[in-house]
Amino acid sequence: MASSFPKYRSACPVPSPTRNTGRKAPASVTVASSARQRRSQNVEGDFFVDKRCIDCDTCRWMAPETFTRIDRQSAVSRQPSHGEERIKALQALLSCPTGSIHTEKPAKEILEVQMTFPLPVDEQKLPGIYLCGFHSEKSYGAAPYLIVHPDGNILVDSPRYTKKLADKIKILGGVRYMFLTHKDDVADHEEWSKHLNCKRILHSRDVEITTADVEMQLYGDGPWNIGTDFDLIHTPGHTEGSVCLYY
Template sequence: MAMANKAINLASVGSVFPSSVDKLKKSSSSTSVHKKLRVSRFPSVKAVQSPVESGTGRWARQRRPQNVDGDFFVDHTCIDCDTCRWMAPQVFKRVDGMSAVFKQPTCKEDRLNALQALLSCPTSSIRTEVPPSDILEAQKTFPIPIDEKKLPGVYHCGYHSEKSYGAASYLIIHPEGNILVDSPKFTERLAQKIEMLGGVRYMFLTHKDDVADHGKWSKRLSCDRILHSQDVEVCTTDVEIKLEGTGPWSLGEDIMLIHTPGHTEGSVCLLYKSVKVLFTGDHLLMRESGLDIMEIYNKCSVPAQLNSVEKLLELEFNWIIPGHGRRIEFKDVQEKNTILEAFVQEKYTQHSSSMNVIRSLHV
């Protein structure tokens, strides 16, 4: 099975690391934090609908002029969710605020990655001039293992949903029952593949934004949904398990749920202790500009979110897998803590400065 979206060594792509870590790098006399952190290159942007004529008009589905000539292209309905750019960075990049094909696939692997991105695009904005004869082969690759050696049993589901602004969903194969992290777009083909991997016992919803087709998945796979009570809305009132209080909660010996309020009141992260990976939803992610908490989309409290990021210093993990943005692999827990501490300190300073400006405007 093909493996997409590998984390790549930052040292191989140049200086694209966050300012907080650049500061740490300068102060380090022994080893460089910058060179050790592994992360994909391209930025994550919360999806925003592009301005199109009528939204469903013929023009919207036409090829963007920013695409290079060739079979694959992105049309004007792109919402800049960034999915294709991290699934097939050798084919897609951001041009003038949306994705575009900057290089047509030239080998079998590149073509497969491009087709996987096409199938995962939440708005079906990636198209081909000629119907792809190998699309079924691409469909069979889902769910895609992230790293079979370092993260055995952890899969990317693909099929991102526009209802979740293009967020990614993941499958954890676990001896005590498999776990689906957030909801992909429902498709029977994916459901059958998940059944072949043992089905799903729990659907863990990190927060209220990324629930997508949770009802269809719950019914199809007969799994119990988990969501914090503070994030329950009309569309999720029937979830089977509503978390109460501040936790933590356990789903087994090595699965812990950690309440991380801030992005929303009921945001919760999942720590898979055995492989040292933290699924963060929208709580914390990596963009090209660095670690990010997406303050512009905060629905609760930025200081609360930063406090919740500080809570992560107490946890032992080497990977961050977010709902949006780059996956991050740290060298070890010490590096993780060094980077998170610098990030929180920098964000607190920025937020304090912003609040002082706002107060001065009201004097």
């Protein structure tokens, strides 16, 4: 049976040394001249990917009709052919963690597309589950999700902080908990916590200097629960404090 959360402890564990995750370094360490440099692997047309792509796969699963993987980076394999494909491509553009997707001409509908986030994953099969978009370079493009629930909404991992997204989340009921699966995907957690007034959850083994003030630290091997429908399961491997949410 899942145990309840332990009481808050003021003493934080000693931060563990940074691990080599095997992921590519963020694009911020690349030369600035690569910004907006169109990869030769892109097909001709409006949409293109620049040379800063970190191969996170975001655009390829968000808009597979438009983007593919060529030479260990994303590229446009086919330009959007109708409205729905163009919307998906623009959603991928907004979600790209390094801002590596561009259009040759300004997209007139970009603000309208921005307001589609949080994006329902599947309203029939997975009601109340939303993709937040706006993936963060700090998290190497990890996908953040929002779970809307009567007992309080849960933000799973951190998107890039964007006021428009924060305002939309508030309309959906705000956030009670911000569940951080592991130390690599915390991104802009402080900004979200400040603006949404939510409690952050992270396993103590993954707490570092930048997350020392999280409100709820998990100790031991669990499992833990946050309400009747949510269990947190310790899944060490990628990091010692990796935890999954079971809903």
